[in-house]
Amino acid sequence: xxxxxxxxxxxxxxxxxxxxxxxxxxxxxxxxxxxxxxxxxxxxxxxxxxxxxxxxxxxxxxxxxxxxxxxxxxxxxxxxxxxxxxxxxxxxxxxxxxxxxxxxxxxxxxxxxxxxxxxxxxxxxxxxxxxxxxxxxxxxxxxxxxxxxxxxxxxxxxxxxxxxxxxxxxxxxxxxxxxxxxxxxxxxxxxxxxxxxxxxxxxxxxxxxxxxxxxxxxx
Amino acid sequence: xxxxxxxxxxxxxxxxxxxxxxxxxxxxxxxxxxxxxxxxxxxxxxxxxxxxxxxxxxxxxxxxxxxxxxxxxxxxxxxxxxxxxxxxxxxxxxxxxxxxxxxxxxxxxxxxxxxxxxxxxxxxxxxxxxxxxxxxxxxxxxxxxxxxxxxxxxxxxxxxxxxxxxxxxxxxxxxxxxxxxxxxxxxxxxxxxxxxxxxxxxxxxxxxxxxxxxxxxxxxxxxxxxxxxxxxxxxxxxxxxxxxxxxxxxxxxxxxxxxxxxxxxxxxxxxxxxxxxxxxxxxxxxxxxxxxxxxxxxxxxxxxxxxxxxxxxxxxxxxxxxxxxxxxxxxxxxxxxxxxxxxxxxxxxxxxxxxxxxxxxxxxxxxxxxxxxxxxxxxxxxxxxxxxxx
Numbered sequence: 001x002x003x004x005x006x007x008x009x010x011x012x013x014x015x016x017x018x019x020x021x022x023x024x025x026x027x028x029x030x031x032x033x034x035x036x037x038x039x040x041x042x043x044x045x046x047x048x049x050x051x052x053x054x055x056x057x058x059x060x061x062x063x064x065x066x067x068x069x070x071x072x073x074x075x076x077x078x079x080x081x082x083x084x085x086x087x088x089x090x091x092x093x094x095x096x097x098x099x100x101x102x103x104x105x106x107x108x109x110x111x112x113x114x115x116x117x118x119x120x121x122x123x124x125x126x127x128x129x130x131x132x133x134x135x136x137x138x139x140x141x142x143x144x145x146x147x148x149x150x151x152x153x154x155x156x157x158x159x160x161x162x163x164x165x166x167x168x169x170x171x172x173x174x175x176x177x178x179x180x181x182x183x184x185x186x187x188x189x190x191x192x193x194x195x196x197x198x199x200x201x202x203x204x205x206x207x208x209x210x211x212x213x214x215x216x217x218x219x
Numbered sequence: 220x221x222x223x224x225x226x227x228x229x230x231x232x233x234x235x236x237x238x239x240x241x242x243x244x245x246x247x248x249x250x251x252x253x254x255x256x257x258x259x260x261x262x263x264x265x266x267x268x269x270x271x272x273x274x275x276x277x278x279x280x281x282x283x284x285x286x287x288x289x290x291x292x293x294x295x296x297x298x299x300x301x302x303x304x305x306x307x308x309x310x311x312x313x314x315x316x317x318x319x320x321x322x323x324x325x326x327x328x329x330x331x332x333x334x335x336x337x338x339x340x341x342x343x344x345x346x347x348x349x350x351x352x353x354x355x356x357x358x359x360x361x362x363x364x365x366x367x368x369x370x371x372x373x374x375x376x377x378x379x380x381x382x383x384x385x386x387x388x389x390x391x392x393x394x395x396x397x398x399x400x401x402x403x404x405x406x407x408x409x410x411x412x413x414x415x416x417x418x419x420x421x422x423x424x425x426x427x428x429x430x431x432x433x434x435x436x437x438x439x440x441x442x443x444x445x446x447x448x449x450x451x452x453x454x455x456x457x458x459x460x461x462x463x464x465x466x467x468x469x470x471x472x473x474x475x476x477x478x479x480x481x482x483x484x485x486x487x488x489x490x491x492x493x494x495x496x497x498x499x500x501x502x503x504x505x506x507x508x509x510x511x512x513x514x515x516x517x518x519x520x521x522x523x524x525x526x527x528x529x530x531x532x533x534x535x536x537x538x539x540x541x542x543x544x545x546x547x548x549x550x551x552x553x554x555x556x557x558x559x560x561x562x563x564x565x566x567x568x569x570x571x572x573x574x575x576x577x578x579x580x581x582x583x584x585x586x587x588x589x590x591x592x593x594x595x596x597x598x599x600x601x602x603x604x605x606x607x608x609x
Contacts, residue, residue: 013348021430190416194423195430202431203444215461 004145004161008168011141016176018139019048022088022130025161027179028192029095037180043124044131045173049166051135052142053104056162059146060155079135084133091126092196094165095189141169195213233288233575234454237528240285243579247281248584255598265609269602276300277590277596284582288575290550291526294389294589295399300395301593304600306450309333311603321455324442332452334372337394339500341432341440342473348433361495368519379588383409384583388489388529389549390589393596394447395489398405401480408484417491418530418545425494446471446488490529490545500544508563508581510552511570512540526555540570548581 008015016023023044030040036139145165182188228340235243262270280293287293313320313333322332380387380439388395424444431439441448443464450471456462475488489496503509512523517537524532531546542552552561562574563581 017348017433017436021427021434024430025426130291187419187422191419191422191426194420194425198427199431201438202427209460214458 001160001164001186002165003148004164005168005189007141007145007148010168011144011164012172016172018137019134019173020136021202022084023173025177025192025195025199026088026095026130027176028184029091029189029196030184033066033219034177034180037177039124040127041173041177043127044134045166045170047128047131048135049163052162052166053131053159055142055146055148056158057155057159059150060152060158063151074210074213079204080133080136080145081207081210084130084137085132085200085207087126087129088113088196088203089199091130092193092200095193095196110180113181116129184188235286237286240282243285244278244282244296246605247590248278248582249455250587251278251590254594265605266598267601268333268605269598272601273594275353277594281586284586289554290578290582291554294550295403297527297589297593297597298396299400299403300396300597301393302398302400302452304306304597305393305396308596308599308603309451310506311606312599319455320452322452323455324461335441336392337447337495338374338432338438338441339373339376340495341428342431343437344395344429345436358485376426377486380499380502381508383503383581383585383588384503384508384548385496385546386506386508386548386585387588388493388496389547390585391461391592393593395486397450398476398480398486398488399528401477402484402486405484408481409482411483413483413485415530415533418543420491421493421497421500421545424492425497428494435450440494442469444471446475446492449473484528485530486528488534489547490531495547496547503544503546507566508548508577508584509566510542510546510548511562511564512537512542513560513562513570514540516558517556518560519556520557522555522557523561526551548585597607 026038027037030036145162152158152161186188220582250275252533255274277297280297283293326332342425358541376387379391383390424440428444442454444467446467446468448465453465453468456460456465471488471492475492479485479487479491517540518536519534521534521537524534524537527542528549528551529545531543532552533543536543548563550563553563555561559574562570563578564570565572565577565580566576568577
């Protein structure tokens with residue numbers, strides 16, 4: 001357990017770097033305020049834990065085949081990236097509906113037209129979907145944890161290992177709550193939505209390339 | 220009022236006499252000589268001719284700014300020359316040193332490339348997390364510069380940026396000139412109505428590229444989205460993916476730097492895409508110079524809004540008497556106003572205190588930067604042409 005916790009703490013920066021492109025823009029489309037962001041982060045991290053545990057079970061059952069070998073790993077990661085791109089695009093589109101009322105503050109860049117007046121909704125479902133998919137994303141520290149978990153004696157031990165690893169990495173996600181201090185207006189949410197769409201396109205391209213078995217630098 | 224007494228005021232422009240314009244230009248003559256001629260260092264004939272021509276060109280443009288009171292028209296001449304001559308000198312240098320314009324991905328990741336300021340904002344987070352600069356990295360040997368060289372360049376950029384804000388994008392950037400030339404070509408814009416939300420796109424590109432660069436520990440913008448790879452150095456396409464990346468560079472260049480400026484008469488790459496421009500905009504808050512609109516003089520004809528090449532004016536901002544954060548201080552709006560309501564301004568002074576003095580202060584700083592950065596690029600381009608002609 002201690003080893004898993006330390007591994008999580010040590011690899012936290014790599015985890016936040018890997019999750020940043022998903023987490024930062026999606027948080028910026030949410031309502032400002034610590035409570036709203038705490039709810040979002042809780043949903044995101046909870047679903048990420050679920051993703052970890054699903055992976056832990058698979059890694060243990062397959063004896064780390066999925067995490068060790070590049071060939072079966074590529075299509076899996078590719079599929080996760082394509083799904084992630086789909087959820088990000090949907091989230092960017094749906095965030096427009098959540099913007100009403102949030103976007104009435106002082107504008108960074110004034111936009112007079114195109115205000116969408118609909119009821120305010122939260123994006124916890126989207127946060128959970130994004131958390132689950134980033135939990136399944138095989139980033140290097142995650143693969144390291146997967147290999148170690150696969151060597152353990154039982155499925156229960158592997159799950160506990162991943163839970164401790166999750167707690168270690170989650171400490172690094174606390175600073176993201178600081179984004180609640182960023183004021184919300186139409187400009188900020190529009191920028192966040194546009195960035196989500198761009199990142200989604202990038203994940204989509206990467207995912208398709210991986211599904212087709214193409215090597216992409218760094219992957 | 221004293222300024223008006225010494226010159227003829229037409230709209231916002233103060234037309235001066237030749238003698239007074241020469242006097243005001245003298246400091247720039249000294250600066251240009253310092254920048255282009257280094258006594259005691261051996262140099263060839265082509266370099267001397269290029270340095271002389273560039274110094275004369277930059278000084279002449281500054282003189283015309285002083286004489287006519289107009290800024291944008293003369294600055295644009297410099298900027299278009301810079302945009303056109305940069306690829307000439309750069310491509311020659313790259314070919315001379317490397318023998319090809321294609322740079323392999325591993326060379327790019329290792330940072331063995333010439334310095335470029337565009338990825339600076341994308342490097343900050345990866346550098347903070349890993350304490351290493353992912354690009355440009357240890358630029359040494361083939362065509363690069365040392366770590367100290369990079370530090371000096373970044374230091375100079377920071378100092379100038381703190382003073383001039385996004386003025387960098389109109390007086391130093393060697394990429395914006397091509398699209399400014401394209402935007403100036405047609406008499407009228409074919410596309411006149413542009414959704415104001417496009418002005419937010421550079422911020423989105425900046426956010427996405429900063430986050431992806433951190434996730435990948437690679438310069439994501441340079442690898443995937445830089446339109447100017449099309450006229451500088453491209454990725455050595457060794458597989459389908461490399462071909463796709465290069466196709467993206469060419470498409471972005473053709474669309475944002477050639478076709479859209481021709482259709483809109485706007486610098487579309489600068490105003491709707493460039494993440495470095497968005498980053499520079501933040502420094503408009505630290506800059507001592509800005510452009511103000513005198514609400515009493517302003518009859519909202521929106522000529523300034525139409526003239527602005529970077530869409531940095533909106534009806535709301537004109538009502539507030541200021542430009543948007545994205546203003547590049549190019550002077551187009553100041554020159555376009557027939558009532559002299561749009562003026563240069565030094566922060567902390569009254570809006571209509573002495574606009575011509577504010578303009579002079581800004582132009583000395585901005586043109587000094589233009590001579591230093593842009594001038595050296597122009598001189599290099601001229602030298603390359605002379606190398607082939609003479």
